[in-house]
Structure formats: C-alpha cells, structure tokens
Amino acid sequence: MIIELTRFRVRAGAEERAAAWMDFLRANPEAFRETLEPEQMYVETILSEVRDGITYLYWYSVQGEDRASVQESQHWLDKKHLEFWRDVIDPDFPPQELTPQIHMTPERVEAAMKPLNGPQDSTPHPGRDT
Structure with missing residues (x-):
C-alpha cells in the first residue's frame, strides 16, 4: 500500500x-469512481488551502502497489484531469511531498483495500461482488 500526501501550487489567476x-468532480462521482479501480486508488481526497494569497491543492491518496498511471489511462475523465493539470498546477513550484509517519486502519479495512481479482481477493465482498 502506498500513502501519499502532496501539495501543489495553483497558478496565479487559475x-x-x-x-x-x-x-x-463533486457533480460527477460516478465518472471518477470508474477511474479508481484501474488505478488501485482506494482513497483519494483533494484538499485546498490559501496561504498568503496563494492557493494550494493537496492530494491525499491510499493506493495499491501495482497501480496504473493516470497518464496511461484512456478514460475521458483522466484525459480531462491531465488537461486541468496542465492549465492549473504551477510547473515552477515543485510538488511538496509530505512524509507519512504512521498509518492506522483496522485490519478489515486494509483487507478490503486489495485489488479486485488478485490472489488476495478470493473471498466475496458484500456489496461489491454482485
């Protein structure tokens, strides 16, 4: 499992x-949920902050080890995401990676956050295998 929290600066004027x-994204949850499984994205949260008049976006994610890259995706939403990225994220501000110190989740939650159809996915999951 990979846990990331990264801060990105929004371009001035964007x-x-x-x-x-x-x-x-809030208006289209079904579309972004379609992209989560191929990317082994178990949790994705976007937070925002304004500091000294500058807007920052933070991406927090919990992902699988063998995740697919958003750059390789053919899903229309991921293509729109990359367009957003080019237009809005400031390329002159290097992403600021925060370092996880500890991660706490119940074992049953971690067990549920395994890739579908993998070797560790041999038991049915209520609500998911219909």
Missing part, C-alpha cells in the same frame, strides 16, 4: 478554474 474542477 483559482477559478481549480474551483470549477472541484465542482465538476
């Missing part, structure tokens, strides 16, 4: 575009 992207 704050409204960033807010529009968040609104779009």
Whole structure:
C-alpha cells in the first residue's frame, strides 16, 4: 500500500478554474469512481488551502502497489484531469511531498483495500461482488 500526501501550487489567476474542477468532480462521482479501480486508488481526497494569497491543492491518496498511471489511462475523465493539470498546477513550484509517519486502519479495512481479482481477493465482498 502506498500513502501519499502532496501539495501543489495553483497558478496565479487559475483559482477559478481549480474551483470549477472541484465542482465538476463533486457533480460527477460516478465518472471518477470508474477511474479508481484501474488505478488501485482506494482513497483519494483533494484538499485546498490559501496561504498568503496563494492557493494550494493537496492530494491525499491510499493506493495499491501495482497501480496504473493516470497518464496511461484512456478514460475521458483522466484525459480531462491531465488537461486541468496542465492549465492549473504551477510547473515552477515543485510538488511538496509530505512524509507519512504512521498509518492506522483496522485490519478489515486494509483487507478490503486489495485489488479486485488478485490472489488476495478470493473471498466475496458484500456489496461489491454482485
């Protein structure tokens, strides 16, 4: 399992575009959920912060080891995501990786966060295997 928390700076003047992207994601949960399994993205949370008049976005994720890259995805939402990235994220500000110190989840939650159809996925999961 890979846990990431990364801070990205929004380009000056692109704050409204960033807010529009968040609104779009909130309005289209079924579309972004379609992208989660191929990427082995078990948890993805986007947070925002304004510091000294500069907007930052934080991506928190819990992912599988053999995840597919968003850059390789053919899903229309991932293509739109990469377009958003090019338009909104400031390329002159290196991503700021925060280092996880400890991760706590119940064993049953971690067991549920395994790739579908993998060797560790031999038992049915209620609500998922219908």
